[in-house]
Amino acid sequence: MTPAPSSTDSKGMTAAPAHTAPMLRRMRNYWIATAMLYLATMGLLAAQVGAGYTPRGPALLLSVVAACGTLAFYALIHFSARLKIAPDMLAALQSLFAIGCIIAGYAIAGPLRASLLSMLVVAIAFCTFAMHPRRALLLAGAALAGMAGIMWYLQAIDPQGHPPAVEAMSFGYLAAALLATTLLASEMTKLRRRMKVSKQELLAALDTIRTLATVDELTSLANRRHMNELLGAEERRSAPATSCVALLDLDLFKQVNDQYGHAVGDAVLRGFAGAAHGALREHDTLARWGGEEFLLLLPDATPQAARQVLERIVTRVHALQIDGMTPARRISFSAGLAERRDGEPFTDAISRADKALYRAKAAGRDRIEVA
Ligand SMILES: Nc1nc2c(ncn2[C@@H]2O[C@H](COP(=O)(O)OP(=O)(O)OP(=O)(O)O)[C@@H](O)[C@H]2O)c(=O)[nH]1
Numbered sequence: 001m002t003p004a005p006s007s008t009d010s011k012g013m014t015a016a017p018a019h020t021a022p023m024l025r026r027m028r029n030y031w032i033a034t035a036m037l038y039l040a041t042m043g044l045l046a047a048q049v050g051a052g053y054t055p056r057g058p059a060l061l062l063s064v065v066a067a068c069g070t071l072a073f074y075a076l077i078h079f080s081a082r083l084k085i086a087p088d089m090l091a092a093l094q095s096l097f098a099i100g101c102i103i104a105g106y107a108i109a110g111p112l113r114a115s116l117l118s119m120l121v122v123a124i125a126f127c128t129f130a131m132h133p134r135r136a137l138l139l140a141g142a143a144l145a146g147m148a149g150i151m152w153y154l155q156a157i158d159p160q161g162h163p164p165a166v167e168a169m170s171f172g173y174l175a176a177a178l179l180a181t182t183l184l185a186s187e188m189t190k191l192r193r194r195m196k197v198s199k200q201e202l203l204a205a206l207d208t209i210r211t212l213a214t215v216d217e218l219t220s221l222a223n224r225r226h227m228n229e230l231l232g233a234e235e236r237r238s239a240p241a242t243s244c245v246a247l248l249d250l251d252l253f254k255q256v257n258d259q260y261g262h263a264v265g266d267a268v269l270r271g272f273a274g275a276a277h278g279a280l281r282e283h284d285t286l287a288r289w290g291g292e293e294f295l296l297l298l299p300d301a302t303p304q305a306a307r308q309v310l311e312r313i314v315t316r317v318h319a320l321q322i323d324g325m326t327p328a329r330r331i332s333f334s335a336g337l338a339e340r341r342d343g344e345p346f347t348d349a350i351s352r353a354d355k356a357l358y359r360a361k362a363a364g365r366d367r368i369e370v371a
Contacts, residue, residue, distance in 0.1 A: 027077045027087060030130075034094070035070050038101075041119065042066065045105070048112055058108040062101065069097050091130040092139065098123045099143045103150050110161075117174050120147065121181050128185030140182045144175055216288040218266060219273035227287035227295055231346040234299055243299045244306035245346060246337040247353045248276070248313070250292040251365040256325070264324040268331055271320045279312035295350065303339045303370055310335050310368050334360035338371035 042063045048054040073094050076083070080090055102123060106116040120143055128136040151171055154162040214226035222230070234243060250256075250272060257265040269292065276286055276294070281301070289295040298306045313333075320331045336356030340349040352371035360369040 023087065024077065024080075027080075027090070028074075031070075031074055031077055034098070034126075035074075037122075038066050038070050041105070048109065053110045053112055054108055058104075062104050062108065065104075066101050069101070073097070088131050088135070091127070092135060095123060095127045095130070095139050096142070098126075099139065099146060103143075103146045106147070107150050107154060114170060117147075117170065117177070120174065121177050124178050125181050125185055128182055128189065133186040133189055136186070137182060140178050144178060147171060147174060219269055219288050221273050221277065221294070222285055222287035224287060224289055224295075227285065227289070227297065230285055230287075230297060234297065235346060237299075241300045242302055243297070243340045244301045244303055244337060245340065245349050245353050246296040246298070246306060246310055246335050246368075247289065247350065247357045248286075248294040248296060248310075248333050248335045249357055249361070251332045251334055251361075253292040256329075260325055264322060267322050267324065268320075271322050272317055272331065272333070275316035275320055276313045279309060279316050281309060284309060303337060306337055306339075307368060307370070310337060314366075314368070332366035334365045335368045336360055336371060337368055 045054065045059050045063060049056050049059045073090075076085060076090060076093075080087065099120065102116055102120045105119070106113045109116050124136070124140045124143055127139045130136075131139075148171060151162070151167040155164040155167045214223060214229075215221070216223040250268070253265065253268070256268055269288075273286070273288070273294075276296075280286060280296075281298070283299050284301075285297045287295050287297075296306075296309070298309060301309070317331050317333060321327060322331070334357055336353040336358070338349045338353035338356060340346060349371075356369040356371040360367045363369070
């Protein structure tokens with residue numbers, strides 16, 4: 001039998017799964033396991049025939065039916081997507097076929113028939129893992145009904161060979177084993193589902209943590225921690241290349257807060273981040289370094305190229321219009337730009353950029369100073 005992988009939503013509902021490549025591979029793997037089980041059973045059946053416990057004709061017929069059915073199911077798995085057979089349905093059909101074979105085996109097994117009951121338990125355990133618990137329960141019911149039918153038939157036509165009391169007690173054992181297997185396996189299924197949901201929740205939490213660890217909440221730019229990681233990675237980069245860093249600081253931002261309120265101040269920070277981000281080259285990174293201060297990393301950039309990027313930012317920031325601020329109030333920033341010297345740690349380059357920024361502020365703001 002081929003377990004049908006299925007997806008479970010947040011409410012625990014099981015959706016019909018699509019025929020994905022890994023799922024087909026899994027179905028084929030289960031098919032191989034099932035085919036080996038059939039092969040082993042046929043070998044045992046042949047041994048029973050050899051020992052004279054089982055009649056040759058019915059045993060041969062059952063073996064042929066089992067082999068043809070197994071091959072037919074391989075083809076059905078292969079073409080299941082094209083034939084639009086849901087994996088769950090395929091698993092149910094395979095289970096029914098296996099149950100049918102086992103019941104027929106029981107009918108012809110003679111004194112060894114009780115051994116076939118254990119195979120039925122295995123088949124039902126497979127079903128419970130493979131499909132929705134309700135469907136597995138139905139199949140277990142069908143298996144029990146089928147066994148009850150064949151046992152009744154056998155004791156009716158051959159009470160000597162199949163004493164009614166023995167058949168009834170065997171049925172009792174079978175019913176108890178199937179019930180226990182179904183309950184245990186459905187508990188396992190519930191456990192697996194819970195683990196799957198927990199795994200999804202953990203992955204979502206990990207995603208949130210990763211975002212919190214790298215992104216500044218207000219501006220959605222890289223945060224200081226992430227920028228430090230990027231600077232470290234850039235320092236470790238083997239290719240000798242010229243990189244630049246720039247510190248950007250909004251001008252007279254305290255006045256914005258005081259005059260328009262903190263919420264407008266926040267909107268200015270977001271507006272600045274969006275405008276600046278749009279002016280960057282593909283591999284540049286702008287991070288919120290602190291309050292209204294930003295650090296720009298420009299890998300593989302000469303000071304001239306870095307300056308061009310900063311000037312693009314200036315143009316965009318000057319054009320910013322923030323809701324709640326008088327249109328005449330222009331947003332501006334000052335910047336200190338420094339080239340990273342060969343092999344120098346970024347902290348040194350940033351420190352020079354900071355001094356250049358200080359000079360830009362001292363010189364009247366709204367300007368770029370190169371270290
Ligand atoms: N709205 C808002 N304000 C912030 C945030 N972080 C820092 N600030 C404010 O930014 C202001 C920075 O003020 P200052 O350091 O005096 O600098 P400035 O007014 O920009 O003056 P210069 O840098 O000299 O041009 C302070 O009033 C901080 O409260 C924030 O997340 N949101």
